[in-house]
Amino acid sequence: MEREEVNIQFSKSTDYALHALIHLAHSEHRHNIGIKELSATLGVSESYLSKVMSKLRRDGIVRAVPGVNGGYELARPAEQITFLEVIQVIEGRQQLFECSTLNSQQHRLLAEEGAAERDRDCQGKSECLVKKVMDGAEEHLYQYLREHTIQSVLDEAFQR
Amino acid sequence: MEREEVNIQFSKSTDYALHALIHLAHSEHRHNIGIKELSATLGVSESYLSKVMSKLRRDGIVRAVPGVNGGYELARPAEQITFLEVIQVIEGRQQLFECSTLNSQQHRLLAEEGAAERDRDCQGKSECLVKKVMDGAEEHLYQYLREHTIQSVLDEAFQR
DNA sequence: TTATTATGGACATCAAAGGTCCATAATAAA
DNA sequence: TTTATTATGGACCTTTGATGTCCATAATAA
Numbered sequence: 001m002e003r004e005e006v007n008i009q010f011s012k013s014t015d016y017a018l019h020a021l022i023h024l025a026h027s028e029h030r031h032n033i034g035i036k037e038l039s040a041t042l043g044v045s046e047s048y049l050s051k052v053m054s055k056l057r058r059d060g061i062v063r064a065v066p067g068v069n070g071g072y073e074l075a076r077p078a079e080q081i082t083f084l085e086v087i088q089v090i091e092g093r094q095q096l097f098e099c100s101t102l103n104s105q106q107h108r109l110l111a112e113e114g115a116a117e118r119d120r121d122c123q124g125k126s127e128c129l130v131k132k133v134m135d136g137a138e139e140h141l142y143q144y145l146r147e148h149t150i151q152s153v154l155d156e157a158f159q160r
Numbered sequence: 161m162e163r164e165e166v167n168i169q170f171s172k173s174t175d176y177a178l179h180a181l182i183h184l185a186h187s188e189h190r191h192n193i194g195i196k197e198l199s200a201t202l203g204v205s206e207s208y209l210s211k212v213m214s215k216l217r218r219d220g221i222v223r224a225v226p227g228v229n230g231g232y233e234l235a236r237p238a239e240q241i242t243f244l245e246v247i248q249v250i251e252g253r254q255q256l257f258e259c260s261t262l263n264s265q266q267h268r269l270l271a272e273e274g275a276a277e278r279d280r281d282c283q284g285k286s287e288c289l290v291k292k293v294m295d296g297a298e299e300h301l302y303q304y305l306r307e308h309t310i311q312s313v314l315d316e317a318f319q320r
Numbered sequence: 321t322t323a324t325t326a327t328g329g330a331c332a333t334c335a336a337a338g339g340t341c342c343a344t345a346a347t348a349a350a
Numbered sequence: 351t352t353t354a355t356t357a358t359g360g361a362c363c364t365t366t367g368a369t370g371t372c373c374a375t376a377a378t379a380a
Binding site: 231 | 322323324325326327328
């Protein structure tokens with residue numbers, strides 16, 4: 001009874017990624033910020049942060065150059081990098097909610113009231129009533145995360 | 161490279177809980193729906209669904225009575241049971257986002273611009289710029305989930 | 321009293337998060 | 351062209367939590 005279960009939460013990797021990108025954006029006059037500086041700034045190991053940065057690179061959010069004076073920089077203007085995009089790159093693109101129950105429950109409901117012509121499958125189709133609400137919630141959340149960018153955070157930091 | 165990582169997602173338990181509650185609400189003329197009927201309806205094992213139902217009972221969402229003809233029923237009207245409440249009971253009440261990075265990043269930003277009088281801690285305080293956005297996202301999501309209840313889903317099922 | 325139903329503890333399994341280490345590739349500077 | 355430096359990716363490890371089963375016990379109505 002010591003620990004409550006933990007579940008619906010963004011991963012630490014997402015945290016690292018967002019903070020790293022903000023640091024890059026804030027240092028844009030300089031070029032090629034190395035993993036050493038990034039990991040020291042965030043207080044995270046170089047080896048782990050490297051993995052996160054590699055993902056960001058593979059998805060075209062940052063550019064990376066090896067070698068002396070190498071490092072990372074944003075691949076695009078900070079106002080074109082949304083929170084949603086970063087989160088999806090790191091967390092993957094699965095949906096907030098997947099229906100795992102049988103097709104029985106909600107379809108019995110529908111069938112009994114004479115809407116029996118609908119599909120018979122609850123797995124991911126739009127027929128599941130619970131999923132319908134959750135999909136709405138997801139779109140709601142995503143819309144918010146689309147409206148916030150790396151740049152908008154910087155703007156806010158400088159009280160405007 | 162076969163499986164993409166899976167992360168930010170509601171658990172199956174939440175799925176089970178929501179579907180079970182809808183079934184209870186839809187059967188409110190009858191009383192005490194047993195775990196047998198519930199598990200058969202959802203296509204889930206009795207033993208596992210029991211755990212989920214116990215959680216719902218401990219948090220006052222359903223009532224349970226053991227013994228012959230025992231079972232579960234809603235402890236409150238279906239319009240007073242929100243999606244958010246169910247989710248929080250099952251998933252726990254941690255936040256969508258916890259800041260894991262050092263206090264350095266965002267405070268260096270603030271400090272450089274002369275806002276140095278703020279706290280020095282990024283762990284969960286409102287000072288972290290990333291966390292501020294994520295908290296906003298969370299509140300956005302929660303507001304939506306508060307507006308949807310077990311009853312509202314039933315209403316929708318009966319096309320009104 | 322008895323059959324029935326819910327409860328909770330103890331386990332088991334499995335996948336994913338989080339993290340480390342190292343060999344290799346790439347690059348710029350010397 | 352070497353060399354020092356930096357990123358990359360594979361292999362591996364540990365911990366945690368989700369999912370699930372089983373069983374003994376408690377509670378309850380018939």
